[in-house]
Amino acid sequence: xxxxxxxxxxxxxxxxxxxxxxxxxxxxxxxxxxxxxxxxxxxxxxxxxxxxxxxxxxxxxxxxxxxxxxxxxxxxxxxxxxxxxxxxxxxxxxxxxxxxxxxxxxxxxxxxxxxxxxxxxxxx
Numbered sequence: 001x002x003x004x005x006x007x008x009x010x011x012x013x014x015x016x017x018x019x020x021x022x023x024x025x026x027x028x029x030x031x032x033x034x035x036x037x038x039x040x041x042x043x044x045x046x047x048x049x050x051x052x053x054x055x056x057x058x059x060x061x062x063x064x065x066x067x068x069x070x071x072x073x074x075x076x077x078x079x080x081x082x083x084x085x086x087x088x089x090x091x092x093x094x095x096x097x098x099x100x101x102x103x104x105x106x107x108x109x110x111x112x113x114x115x116x117x118x119x120x121x122x123x124x
Contacts, residue, residue, distance in 0.1 A: 009118030022096030033102030
């Protein structure tokens with residue numbers, strides 16, 4: 001089992017950057033693929049990015065490719081989301097998730113392991 005705590009959200013102008021962090025507890029963190037998801041007001045939660053357990057493979061939703069970068073540090077039990085060139089449509093609560101599996105060909109569905117989320121607001 002793994003517990004997750006997100007941080008790093010905030011208010012930023014369009015075109016700006018934020019770096020989200022997810023701190024994981026539990027000795028099995030390095031065995032999980034990890035993902036970031038987001039939920040905007042009135043919308044369903046959606047996949048953003050995923051990274052394999054080793055960190056050598058990543059996958060993104062089309063709308064964030066080239067702007068967002070997911071990474072992890074297994075020694076620190078952390079997973080990160082660097083978000084550049086932010087747009088108002090990126091405004092959402094962002095959640096990290098310990099995935100049940102990783103795929104580099106399609107969006108991975110989330111597991112039941114969620115953090116509490118961190119708010120990202122991008123102003124125009």
